């Protein structure tokens with residue numbers, strides 16, 4: 530049985546001042562999952578959140594909540610709450626009143642307000658902080674107040690617009706765990722915006738990778754990492770070696786001037802392709818045993834591995850993550866399994882780029 534989509538975007542386009550910011554995008558959001566919108570600055574992530582929240586309307590296409598069109602339904606009539614990057618707390622109100630604000634507007638009874646606010650504060654581990662001024666709190670604590678203020682309204686969907694970007698790295702990592710855990714406990718849908726690929730991989734059930742107003746790929750973190758659909762996604766998600774190649778026939782690909790067995794099929798004979806190999810899938814060996822022969826150009830120690838930058842005879846750069854050390858200037862071989870090769874169709878945009886060259 531198909532799972533019910535709580536939110537559906539159907540061929541949604543958004544144009545601001547003649548600029549196409551979202552270009553004919555469609556996707557479904559299901560109940561209880563952690564979604565991430567990932568992409569470079571300006572790709573349209575915040576615009577998607579604003580459309581869901583009801584702060585702006587699509588230029589074309591339809592947004593559905595539970596199967597009903599909501600294009601013209603105002604923000605305050607939607608079961609959605611937003612946590613903004615700057616948290617947007619009221620500085621003159623204490624923690625309790627910041628969290629209680631939405632309930633007071635809805636004219637809830639005092640006893641109910643108290644119970645719900647305390648429960649929300651318990652959820653975000655801020656019990657005992659209710660009388661504190663928000664100005665006396667750390668970045669991470671303010672972040673939690675902002676989340677408590679959003680969840681106290683019991684939204685079906687919580688929108689989070691880069692909520693961790695103001696925090697230092699250590700706190701940011703802690704909050705990633707906390708947010709993920711909070712989403713599991715609450716069981717409500719989170720739609721999280723970030724331009725940080727590691728954060729997206731660590732936290733999400735489902736990632737939408739966006740570029741230039743289009744969804745490039747939608748999938749689980751593992752699918753996006755292991756099977757990127759094009760050069761943009763492969764490049765944006767983690768470090769990769771990406772080369773142009775030719776798919777000679779099923780299971781046989783040519784790149785760097787050589788032929789290799791691979792596990793990919795379903796391409797046209799002799800179709801030009803992009804080939805990805807992750808640096809951690811390359812092993813150092815002798816020149817004779819290597820599938821590729823390279824020269825080590827530079828090497829950095831990264832704690833868990835050495836990061837080598839090598840060049841093959843055709844001048845292609847190869848990034849290698851290896852637990853074995855090599856010497857700068859050394860001639861070595863690189864070995865990899867057929868499964869390590871991932872073959873991708875060349876997207877139209879990339880194709881245009883080659884033609885220009």
Ligand SMILES: Nc1ncnc2c1ncn2[C@@H]1O[C@H](COP(=O)(O)OP(=O)(O)OP(=O)(O)O)[C@@H](O)[C@H]1O
Nearest residue numbers: 545546550568569570571572573574575576577724
């Ligand atoms: N209200 C607006 N009026 C005009 N243009 C806008 C408006 N809001 C957004 N844009 C434009 O739409 C594009 C996408 O903006 P959006 O904020 O959705 O990107 P983003 O992916 O969230 O970027 P960032 O990571 O930098 O926040 C940008 O080029 C932006 O200038």
